[in-house]
Amino acid sequence: MDERTLSFINLHAVLGCLTELCRLDREAQQLIAGKNISLGFAVKNGPEATLQFKDGACTFREGCSGCDIRLPFSCPRKFNGLMDGSTTPIPSKGFTKIGFLLKTFTKLTDRLSMYLQPEPGQLEDEDFFNISTTMMFYVILEAVAQIGNYDPVGRQSAGYIVDGDAKLEICGGPVGFIEARDHRLTARHEAPERCMSYMQFSDMGTARQLFDGKINAVAAVGLGKVKVGGMISQVDNINRILDRVALYLA
DSSP, X not given: OOHHHHHHIIIIIIGGGHHHHHHHOHHHHHHTTTOEEXXXXXXXXXXXXXXXXXXXXXXXXXXXXXXXXXXXXXXXXXXXXXXXXXXXXXXSBOGGGHHIIIIIIHHHHHXXXXXXSOOGGGGGSHHHHHHHHHHHHHHHHHXXXXXXXXXXXXXXXXXXXXXXXXXXXXXXXXXXXXXXXTTEEEEESSOOSSOSEEEEESSHHHHHHHHTTSSOHHHXXXXXXXXXXXXXXXXXXXXXXXXXXXXXXX
């Protein structure tokens, strides 16, 4: 596992999923109701991005220019330490707004963890199950793009992906796509205008079982629970990258 790749996954896929949390979870919306504040993460030799919290919603953008609170990290490993609790960052900007970081943001990330690492009993609630599975879908979608761009093995697979959009969809649930341009991958949280290939899960339950490693992807295709089509080489190489997602998100 590559620390730099993990830092891109942690920022874009995991913390980036706060956009979905604030869209789907009422309590998260209430936590940031009336807020207008931006939190930037600057990782030396790694990613830089800003989370903007405004009017009960959260948006994600590249770069840290103009952020209200800036958290610098000397290397990807230090930033990854933020995610496992071994690093406590000190803001280089916005120290007077640290109350948001210590209170509101901490509560948001606690709710994020609750959905991404749920207790088994929580998944028995249908609403919770749907929100958790939807968020996992987008985390995995983003992780595929970051692994394809930065992980040494993932980049080899990305090198074989022709330009075009590959749609990933859960029937009755979320949809997104991987945009491939010059062997660089970008995750999009929406349906493409048209796609070169697609992977479609039959329902939320099937997708969840695959995400949790409870069923085999090849077997699921054989049973018709997962459908693939279009340019199969594109799907095949994305699947190779998907195989590495569990390594980083375990």
